[in-house]
Amino acid sequence: MTLLELLISLAMMAALALILAASFGAVGRALQRLDPAQRGLALLLDRGTLRNWIEDMPREALLQGDDVTLTFETLIDDGLFWPGALATVTLARQDDMLVATATTPDVGDHPGQSRSITLSPAVTEVGLAFMPPAETGADDWVTGWPVGPVLPDLVRITYDIDGRAAPPLIVVPARNQRQSVISLSSRAPPG
Secondary structure, eight states: OOHHHHHHHHHHHHHHHHHHHHHHHHHHHHHHHHHHHHHHHHHHHHHHHHHHHHHTOOTTSOEEEOSSOEEEEEOOOSSSSOTTSOEEEEEEEETTEEEEEEEOOOBTTBOOOEEEEEEESSOSOEEEEEEOOGGGTOOSOBSOBOSSSOOOSEEEEEEEETTEEOOOEEEOTTHHHHTSOOOTTSOOOOO
16 A cells, blocks of 8 residues: 555545534434424323323222312223222422322232323422312312212313413313213214
8 A cells, every 4th residue: 555545545534534523413403403392292292191091080080189289090001000900190299390190009910000200390380170060060160179979070280381381281080981881861972
């Protein structure tokens, strides 16, 4: 190998190194732009998970809450939890975050599990309200719901994400069971 060949090969390697450095820089800048979007997407997915947990409650499950804390029992069938045991879910502030934590007890050969989802990483305002069943004649939201055999018709969860108000999450508890049976007293579906 002559000196000229060596210089040409070094120049080619330097050019390849510059091309690689430029492409790594472009990828790094793209990832920095995408990272906040991924965090926002995770918060939306966790919001959907909480909605599913509330809607999948059995009608006989317990639900109680006040203006800042919600506790309820539900069935979670997502691969982590054994669907034969009721999971207890608690929605509350933990430090500056709004977190929903689901836990199941040890049942026979099935060990208890726990999973937490974050609805807001920096929450300042949290509000919970409950719409009593229509049969009671009440037509306004109440800020507390005692443990009892009757579930509210709606649960409204309001909170903020980094100082900006998130859209209220309004959910029908045990919706999947409520809509699984149609009786003669049920309203006819539209159409």
